[in-house]
Amino acid sequence: xxxxxxxxxxxxxxxxxxxxxxxxxxxxxxxxxxxxxxxxxxxxxxxxxxxxxxxxxxxxxxxxxxxxxxxxxxxxxxxxxxxxxxxxxxxxxxxxxxxxxxxxxxxxxxxxxxxxxxxxxxxxxxxxxxxxxxxxxxxxxxxxxxxxxxxxxxxxxxxxxxxxxxxxxxxxxxxxxxxxxxxxxxxxxxxxxxxxxxxxxxxxxxxxxxxxxxxxxxxxxxxxxxxxxxxxxxxxxxxxxxxxxxxxxxxxx
Numbered sequence: 738x739x740x741x742x743x744x745x746x747x748x749x750x751x752x753x754x755x756x757x758x759x760x761x762x763x764x765x766x767x768x769x770x771x772x773x774x775x776x777x778x779x780x781x782x783x784x785x786x787x788x789x790x791x792x793x794x795x796x797x798x799x800x801x802x803x804x805x806x807x808x809x810x811x812x813x814x815x816x817x818x819x820x821x822x823x824x825x826x827x828x829x830x831x832x833x834x835x836x837x838x839x840x841x842x843x844x845x846x847x848x849x850x851x852x853x854x855x856x857x858x859x860x861x862x863x864x865x866x867x868x869x870x871x872x873x874x875x876x877x878x879x880x881x882x883x884x885x886x887x888x889x890x891x892x893x894x895x896x897x898x899x900x901x902x903x904x905x906x907x908x909x910x911x912x913x914x915x916x917x918x919x920x921x922x923x924x925x926x927x928x929x930x931x932x933x934x935x936x937x938x939x940x941x942x943x944x945x946x947x948x949x950x951x952x953x954x955x956x957x958x959x960x961x962x963x964x965x966x967x968x969x970x971x972x973x974x975x976x977x978x979x980x981x982x983x984x985x986x987x988x989x990x
Contacts, residue, residue, distance in 0.1 A: 753865055754865045754866070756858075756868075762850055762851070763854075765794065765845070766791070766794070792828075792829075793822055797821040819839065921947045942972050948962060948965045
């Protein structure tokens with residue numbers, strides 16, 4: 738059997754691309770392993786967290802298939818997740834509470850993208866409309882938005898809709914997006930910048946996201962993290978409707 742080849746010309750009519758969220762855009766295995774490691778250590782479990790997560794994900798898949806084959810109506814992703822985590826901890830001999838189960842499944846909403854995903858999607862959105870296809874619950878996907886760059890994507894979509902040509906958009910990413918990434922606090926603290934540049938760095942859409950992510954990573958929170966989260970929400974509310982309006986006008990043309 739020969740594998741059919743796909744020519745570049747056959748993709749010329751594409752306008753939109755869809756991607757699965759869990760495991761394609763966000764690192765489900767790595768993220769859940771990182772989140773569950775201190776939890777399992779506190780419970781005194783001696784196994785490997787990576788294997789625990791693999792067991793969890795396989796059980797979730799099995800429960801999803803059983804639920805579909807039995808034709809018992811739709812069961813939410815979160816409910817299947819609770820059921821699966823409970824079964825895995827029962828098998829592993831881990832004592833747990835309902836709150837433990839809910840906390841573990843809630844970590845799915847906080848998963849970060851694979852390192853190369855953000856840049857790759859940034860390049861693709863200059864040519865296509867991008868969408869996420871997922872069987873996750875609506876509120877889980879909404880809660881995940883800040884962790885996958887929702888507000889930053891909205892700003893980028895505005896640039897994509899307003900740019901008259903592809904080279905113009907490429908120039909925007911080179912001149913604007915790259916410096917934003919460099920001065921976002923990812924590589925060095927904002928405090929080392931000249932005092933005049935620090936307010937500019939904090940006003941950029943990427944910096945507050947890095948600040949909030951670092952708070953989650955270190956477990957250290959203060960008022961500045963809440964301000965950053967509020968700022969990200971304001972950016973999302975302001976730019977996403979504008980991006981949708983501009984893109985609709987662009988597509989109609």
